[in-house]
Amino acid sequence: MTLFEVRPMWRGSPGKFTRSPFVRLRQAKTTGIWKIYWRRQTGKWELYAPASTAKNIMVAMAIIEADQYGCFFG
Secondary structure (H helix, E strand, O other): EEEEEEEEEEOOOOOEEEEEEEEEEOOOOOOOOEEEEOOOOOOOOEEEEOOOOOOOOOHHHHHHHOOOOOOOOO
């Protein structure tokens, strides 16, 4: 699962938007554990260091919302 930030285009026609991926979540089929990745400026995805896994999607979303290191929301 990938989450995107959607914004109106800076210079463009009204109604046009840009989409930038900022979170990637992957669930292990065998354990059900979610891995949380953030996207570096280079475009490379890395595990989120403060909490790289979550037992369910709600815990993962809480970790992303807290954004302890400012990787998701600056």
